[in-house]
Amino acid sequence: MFHDACHSPTQSLKLAYLAQHDSLTGLPNRILLLERLSRAIGLAKRHQHQVALIYLDLDDFKPINDSLCHAVGDCLLKSVAVRLSDCIRDTDTICRQGGDEFVVLLSEIEKPQDAVRIAEKILGALAAPHQIGNHELRITASIGISLYPDHGTNDRTLLNNADTAMYQAKNSGCNTYQLFKADMNDTRDQRTHIESQLHQALKEESLFLNFQPRVDVTTGDRVSAEALVRCCNSTVGNMAPMAFLPVAETSGLIVPIGHRGLREVCHRLQAWRAEGVNIVPIAVNISAIELRDNTLPVRIAEVLAETGLETHFLELEVTESSLLHNQNVGLKGGEKGISYKILVRSHC
Structure with missing residues (x-):
């Protein structure tokens, strides 16, 4: 005789638990978080107290996960979950939002400083x-905080605003927290617009390079040059580098932009050589995010093979500040015996 296992009370409870909890950490998932947040808002409205959401994203988790394998990354996420649990009360909730993002619901607080204290903890x-x-392993986090009723009166708004504040914390240098402010939405909308313009620029191939020569002051001879990526959009015209480069890094677009710049430099050098110009080494700016990309040596080797350019004419340049804020970076050995000259530039 056959029977439906779903009708078993034990099986039903198990399925309900799995539907509301993260399979890796055992923490509540987004579904259960939203249920508890809605309930907390209702109680806060009735009893005139506040609710706080703490949205956190681990800094530079992906390089750890990629370099040490996903099993190590999973164990690190479990360790993070345990430590978060030690920071809150039994009446609060920790949710694994997905990936390396977690949300902490403080169901009842009296003042914003209560949430700040937990974030610091x-x-x-x-x-x-x-x-x-x-x-x-050492890991830090970027944290955003939103409060009911100051920053929203429903679950979706509070979650979105905490997420916005978290991105502001990440853009402020990571390992810090930010309380949500209304103007953060304007900043995020602007970043979203710039990201859209960059996608369009990549599609339209409206990115271009400016070359800044380096001259020997004693002889006046050009000894090398630096290639600077620039973006000209059909809608807004030339975009300031300080406006679009940070967005390119946080969105991941810096990788295709950097690869396009690398190819352009190598092709341009060979074209100048074909015209009879005495070429000099050119430095291509590489972000710390690109240095973490394990495919970078292969891509460099492919471009050099495609263009026939000798390796000593290509230099990679990264700023000190970029390395200081992204310490878990490193370029593996050259592909097929190719070596690279990496310049570290002080950025004042």
Whole structure:
């Protein structure tokens, strides 16, 4: 005789639990978080207290996950979940939002400083080394905070505003927190618009390079040059580098933009040589995000092979500030015996 296992009370409870909890960490998932947040808002409205959402994203988790394998990354996420649980009360909720993002619901607070205190506690707890097998890993987080009723009166608005504040914290240098402010939405809308313009620029091939020569002051001879990527959009015209480059980095578009610039430099050098010009080495700016890309050596080798350019005419340049804010970076050895000259530039 056959029967439907779903009709078993035990099985039904198990399925309900799985539907509302993250399979890796055992934490509540987004579905359960929204239910509890809606309930907390209703109680706060009735009893005249506040609710806080703490939205956090781990800084530079992807390089750890990619370089040490996903099993190590999963263990690190479990360790983070345990430490978060130690920072809150039994009446609060921790949700794994997905990937390396977590949300903490403080169901009842009296003043904003209560949420700030928990955010500071979380940053301190996560900063201590995580022992994962033979690896001692260090991780930080960027945190955004939104409050009911100051920053929204429904679950979706509070979640979106906490997320916005988190991105502001990440753009401020990571390992910090930000309370939501209304003008952050304007900043985010502007960044979204710039990101859209960059996608369009890549599609229309309206990115171009300016070349800045370096001259030997004693002889006046050109000894090298630096290639600077610029963007001209059909709608807004020339975009300031300080406006679009940070957006390119946070959106991941810096990788295709950097690859296009790399190819353009190598092709341009060979074209000048064909015209009889005595070419000099050219430095291409590489972001710390690109240095974390394991495919970078292969892509460089492919471009050099495609153009026939000798390696000593290509230099990679990265700023000190970029390295200081992204310490988990490193370029693996050259592809097929190719070596690279990496310049570290002080950016004042």
